[in-house]
Amino acid sequence: MKTAAKKRARATTAASGSKRRALEDRLAAAKRLRAVEDAKFRARQAQGKFRRFVSANFRKQEVIEALALRRGECNRCGACCEILFKCPFLKKQDDGLTTTCGIYEDRPNQCRLFPIEKRDLEEVRGQCSFYFIEKPIRLEKAS
Ligand code: SF4
Numbered sequence: 162m163k164t165a166a167k168k169r170a171r172a173t174t175a176a177s178g179s180k181r182r183a184l185e186d187r188l189a190a191a192k193r194l195r196a197v198e199d200a201k202f203r204a205r206q207a208q209g210k211f212r213r214f215v216s217a218n219f220r221k222q223e224v225i226e227a228l229a230l231r232r233g234e235c236n237r238c239g240a241c242c243e244i245l246f247k248c249p250f251l252k253k254q255d256d257g258l259t260t261t262c263g264i265y266e267d268r269p270n271q272c273r274l275f276p277i278e279k280r281d282l283e284e285v286r287g288q289c290s291f292y293f294i295e296k297p298i299r300l301e302k303a304s
């Protein structure tokens with residue numbers, strides 16, 4: 162009788178051990194996946210920073226055309242100032258929601274122009290209040 166009870170106890174321990182290992186494996190896999198996604202996101206941000214620097218400083222006509230599709234206004238969330246790293250000039254306001262730029266008058270062109278294209282919005286995880294339309298709207302002549 163005692164032997165049967167011991168066997169059951171051993172089987173229960175083995176089952177819970179394998180469940181725990183399976184759970185640990187799943188957690189480790191989820192962690193690896195998150196790390197890969199995070200690395201991809203940061204790579205996209207780095208690419209975006211470089212692309213905007215080039216566009217804002219050397220491709221003015223393209224920027225003008227891209228901005229013709231932009232709508233909305235800045236909510237001063239500061240998310241674009243934390244792409245890849247937090248800019249040292251970024252200042253949080255007392256309301257805890259809005260931010261200001263410590264070098265606002267002299268900020269770089271790529272800061273002034275963010276977001277230039279729809280894909281830029283992906284780098285701030287949807288926090289930006291600007292949006293883009295698909296095509297420029299033609300204004301009809303008033304009759
Ligand atoms: S310079 Fe100003 S606008 Fe540009 S990232 Fe820094 S805080 Fe933001």
Ligand code: SF4
Pocket residue numbers: 234235236237238239240241242275276285288289290291
């Ligand atoms: S992410 Fe968009 S809304 Fe937020 S501060 Fe930058 S431009 Fe303004």
